[in-house]
Amino acid sequence: MSSLLFAYNEAGNLSNHVNFLKSYLERYPENLQAWKALAKTQENAGQLTHAITTWQYIGSHFVRQVEAVTHQAELMWKNGQTEKAFSLLLLNLDNATAIETQFRIILSELS
Numbered sequence: 745m746s747s748l749l750f751a752y753n754e755a756g757n758l759s760n761h762v763n764f765l766k767s768y769l770e771r772y773p774e775n776l777q778a779w780k781a782l783a784k785t786q787e788n789a790g791q792l793t794h795a796i797t798t799w800q801y802i803g804s805h806f807v808r809q810v811e812a813v814t815h816q817a818e819l820m821w822k823n824g825q826t827e828k829a830f831s832l833l834l835l836n837l838d839n840a841t842a843i844e845t846q847f848r849i850i851l852s853e854l855s
Contacts, residue, residue: 758788762782762786762794765778765781769782776802776808779798779805779806784808784854795815799816799819800816809839810839810840810841813832814833814844814847815832817829817830821850821854831852831855
């Protein structure tokens with residue numbers, strides 16, 4: 745893991761980090777933490793649409809739907825798509841438990 749972090753840090757700018765993580769995930773597609781890192785790096789690079797797509801993959805592939813929907817809604821909100829974010833949360837309201845506070849916080853902020 746330390747060699748992975750070293751290589752990631754040596755990649756340079758955010759665009760290079762995104763490419764590095766994509767390349768890594770081609771070899772190790774079951775690494776959930778690497779997928780999350782890719783989504784966050786895409787977000788930091790301003791690639792919000794790509795980050796949303798990455799979270800969609802995480803939600804379906806790793807059965808982490810509520811977590812993924814929460815992040816997607818946050819990104820849509822940042823991208824000025826508040827109605828779309830609110831609709832996405834409402835569609836998944838039945839799947840969210842009471843302990844998933846971030847989901848509920850974003851939902852209340854958008855309503």
